[in-house]
Amino acid sequence: MILPKKFYARDPAIVAKEILGCILVKKEHSPLKGKIVETEAYYGLSDPASRAFKGKMNHNKWMWGEAGTLFIYMVHGNWLLNIITERKGTPSGILIRAVEPIDGIEEMKKRRNVEIKNLTSGPGKLTKSFGITKQHNGIKVYDPSSEIVVEKGEKPSKIKTSRRIGVKEDLPQHLRFYIDGNPFVSK
DNA sequence: AGGAAGATCTACT
DNA sequence: GTAGATCTTCCTA
Numbered sequence: 001m002i003l004p005k006k007f008y009a010r011d012p013a014i015v016a017k018e019i020l021g022c023i024l025v026k027k028e029h030s031p032l033k034g035k036i037v038e039t040e041a042y043y044g045l046s047d048p049a050s051r052a053f054k055g056k057m058n059h060n061k062w063m064w065g066e067a068g069t070l071f072i073y074m075v076h077g078n079w080l081l082n083i084i085t086e087r088k089g090t091p092s093g094i095l096i097r098a099v100e101p102i103d104g105i106e107e108m109k110k111r112r113n114v115e116i117k118n119l120t121s122g123p124g125k126l127t128k129s130f131g132i133t134k135q136h137n138g139i140k141v142y143d144p145s146s147e148i149v150v151e152k153g154e155k156p157s158k159i160k161t162s163r164r165i166g167v168k169e170d171l172p173q174h175l176r177f178y179i180d181g182n183p184f185v186s187k
Numbered sequence: 188a189g190g191a192a193g194a195t196c197t198a199c200t
Numbered sequence: 201g202t203a204g205a206t207c208t209t210c211c212t213a
Contacts, residue, residue, distance in 0.1 A: 077207025
């Protein structure tokens with residue numbers, strides 16, 4: 001079952017937590033699947049680490065889109081995968097930081113040529129393994145006809161939180177969520 | 188033209 | 201484990 005649009009139309013911290021354990025699916029010749037094991041929540045104008053913080057610009061305009069829209073951008077030579085949350089006109093979203101490969105592992109290995117454990121254990125790694133680039137910007141992940149969708153998964157046994165990774169200036173609250181003990185969570 | 192950005196890889200102490 | 205080079209766009213000057 002594909003998560004409905006209204007799943008995303010909530011506070012990003014809630015969405016980031018509840019999407020853990022769900023399945024990221026990219027439809028290809030043989031579909032690529034990965035369980036989401038690590039996410040971060042990003043707010044818009046009030047969040048110094050957010051891409052939307054400095055106002056609407058060409059590269060981040062997708063953050064102002066509808067809930068359930070993909071927002072992809074490049075940093076340090078890596079594509080990072082975000083899903084927009086809340087409603088149109090309110091920039092916020094979640095960053096998918098790591099997934100656990102389930103299907104299409106051979107295809108992923110062809111692209112990355114590394115051990116399974118290094119295939120998707122980081123935001124830039126998983127986009128490479130899945131072959132995701134900015135051409136996928138704006139895809140609706142709740143639409144069954146989309147190339148990329150998110151399916152409902154099992155509720156993870158243990159969820160932990162921490163501060164976000166790599167950001168220069170973080171908010172005081174914990175906005176990173178991950179499945180405790182999963183080997184694909186990044187360090 | 189220059190620099191910065193939600194990172195990653197490699198090579199070391 | 202940490203340190204440094206390098207990764208690719210897009211913004212600012």
